[in-house]
Amino acid sequence: MNRLSQLPTLRINPAQKISLNYKRKTYQGIGGDTIATALYANGIRIFSRSLKYHRPRGLYSLDGECSNTRMEINGIPNVCTENTLLKNGMTIKAQNVIGTAENDLMGFMDRLDWAMPAGFYYRTMHKPAPIWPIALKQVRKAAGLGKISPDFQMNGKYEEIYPKADVCVIGGGPAGMSAALTAAKQGLRVILLESRPWLGGFFDYRAAEYSNGIHLFERARELAKTVSETPNIRGFIHTAMVGAYNNNLITAFQVGGESDHFDERYIEIRADSVVVATGCIERPLLFENNERPGVMQISCAHRLARTYGLLPGEKAVFSIGHDLGLEAALDLSNLGLKISYVADIREDGQDPGLVADLAKKKIRFLRGWVAILAHGDKSVKKVTLSTIQGTHHRDVDCDLLVASAGMTPLTGPLTLAQAQLAYDNHTGCFLPKKLPVKMHAAGRLMGLNDPLSIEASGNLAGLMAAADCGATVEADLKQTRERLNDLPGPVRGCKLVQAPVKGRKSFICFDEDTTIKNVEQALEMGFDATELVKRFTAAGTGPGQWGIPGHNLPLFVAQYLEDSTVSARPTTVRSPLVPAFIATYAGRNHDMCKRTPAHDSQKSSGGIMRRSGVWKRARYFSRDSGCREEIENVRNNVGMFDASTLGKFRIWGPDALKALQRVYAGNMSKISDGKVKYAAMCNDDGCIIDDGVVVKRGENDYYFTTSTGRAGNTVEWFRYHTRYDGWDFHMINLTDAFGVINLAGPNARKVLEKVADTDVSNEAFPFIGYREFTINNEIPVRALRLGFVGELSYELHVPSSYMQSLWGLVAEAGKQFDIQNFGLEAQNVLRMEKGHVIIGSESEQRTTLHDVGLRFLWDRNKTQAKTVGAVALKQTEKQEGRLTLAGFKMENPSHTPKDGSIIVDSSIRGYVCIARFSFVLKESIGLALVDSPLAKEGTRLQIYEDECKGQHLYGTVVPTPFYDPEGKRLRM
């Protein structure tokens, strides 16, 4: 197809050839093409098949207002080809077709529309119930837009930015640019968002006169140049605004250009004031086959020629209701389009100059006429025109039918911001009535049409926004208001909703194949509000949301209900206003995690590092996921474990003890010097949220640990529960400041003796003791003698910077005993054998301190009461019907149930928290939370494991600890 190459409005570069693949052929597009215009230039007219009826669909709006031109591009479904710039080598596929878009084997669906009235899914396929799953499968197969492969990998770079601005202007047309320039002149920082890849809006492609011999497109370029030269305006082009939230938070998606380092990015803007200048789209004309390829809106036809150099057809008929249609007809006629008829819905009110020019061009002009039927199976061949009363008809051959009923302000951003809209009888549009604070509207959105008025309203909005930001602009405001008043106001709009047709094939929503007839069916069934009609007919629920049906649907409903005041409102729109990649929402997908100070040492010792909460930790030290060697080495010899992820805190100050008393269930005044106190925290429901140890390092000075998962919340928790008290204490989170080695096993002391600068004999440093000493005459160590894994063990806390050195020293000292690392999994088995719980493994949200058998950690007689959780602990002490933690061993040790398997009889009685094969006991053992009567020793537990195929597993409740019940090994 030859391009018009001399037009000054063009946005293409014919010298740049771009190839694309479609239907196993290579086609050529040129620089500046969208995918859609490139296909159009190559003679493609049918882009897709519709959702339900598989009707052929083609170019209609050129702004992605409907799913007509959504296609699969390089494996990505539902790409809006009208808004996506062509890139070399793109592979394009039509959607919802079997065969090709031109010859779709499902095309017969169009003749079955009688079988699919409004709401037919809900009404026909639910009785008898078993039909539904079968029907659902077929419906899914036949209907739908693009498909995505489950293992599809989204390539590309996605980013996010969070800029702040004084004024954010949405829409880079004449009104938006005027507003931005006006606000910027006041010295304010302005962000300007434009969804197309250039500024200019509805001036950009028009050759009509602006004033004094300047054309509109020249004016647009002049404004755009000034904007780009204004340093305090940050313009984002190819950036669709998608969300507006209170406090003037605006979100947008930007498509990256050639030189950008991202493909798409999410932009979240905080602005003090917002100007919405999104302009208008066209209101579709409703007649039979109104979406047949070859039927398109005014600006679609006009922009194809003026922006992309493509004459939209050869022989055209216009059926319009707005002067823009007359202007486009004249301009396109000048560019070589043969136009036989221009049917104008309006009886009068046209610009006389345009009408006279049409006559000069010998284009027949019909007032009060409208298209009622487009002929042609796959594209328009002929159109039937009719008087709007339906009294006279005339058939006209054509291959292009430019059809549009009028203008629709793009109020989506205002609706999202909860502005109030009202129907305006003069323009026939929904116009902003009440705007949220610090939000202003300008331009065609206000019903304006005159170029100077549009700019003046932009100036005014820019000044009002500046005033919001504290600029002194009273005089300017007054002057601009007066100027705007002297300029032409909103023009009378065409109000025709539906051509005189029955409407069986008149589509009010293209995305969902909703016809006028469907809407009538819904109304007849009693859905008498637009929102209900929308839900029942699905009109407006497709990817175009509001674009096609948004204005016509409420008008049609109002007309049907004989509501002359049109109290109906456009249905709700939701963000994102335009479809966006989930990849863009996901952004860079930063996988940020913490590494312990012994990370490198562990890794070089063969540690297999896995993500665990916010940390990366060593899970295993061999390929054996059962960790037999690691476990047995701790039981029989000595192992070392990186426990640096433990939460570690210092709390000090005159009221430190009070704070400890408040949050810990136990009596924290009973902490002896040189001794560790095991303690637990509950929430106000008495549910256990944390356990750890506390030591007293000095007067009003404590050091304590929390479980890994609670480290991030502990300061917040202390401060929250003391927020009314005004106590004087300080807290510092030392989690990252200290590393921890757990040295465990019968030979642990022999290793420690070699490096410690102090006596660590059992007498000098007994079980549950706390000591501070140095290692190698330098490294300051806080040592806690604990026994989480059930063996003689020392937790050595050292400043993180010493961790790697200490790790090396301990490893070196342990060499002669064949010391080994052990990882998380080995620790998990070891502590389970010892019956030690991990909060979150043996407890869940509802588990109280009583339930896990840690009641001894609660001091019911604590003075200075008001302990968090104490009230609930008292009240649930003897509560029945709770779950209780019980140990069990399996009858068949060769099959260990998976964690999370459920305990059943005739109902669910509990679940397995953890179960493992114990190498030391040669049994399969575990811990389970079960209904308390089942926790009695000797009870047989029936365990249902996933995919057990009815073969239950059996275990018996036994006392814990399973291993070393007297606790001799901890005290060795």
Add this chain to the structure above:
Amino acid sequence: MALTITCPICDKRNGYEFRYGGVDKGPRPDEEGLTPTSWCDHVHMNKCVAGIQKEWWFHRDGCGAWFTIYRDTTTNLEVDKPEAN
């Protein structure tokens, strides 16, 4: 999060940085004489006012302070302390 919150230490910041701490209910009641119901009510029941409420926020990704603000729950905007009536 569209909400901005004014921290007494860090001033007005993005709501993302804060954690909500519930409506202000006053200090913990005395433990004597509490029934399970009255205790549950204290812990879990909220008035859910449509309008201005005083509530706690924690500057989690900031200075670590707990403080109260007034917020209009119908607009989700922080507001000045209402006049005593």
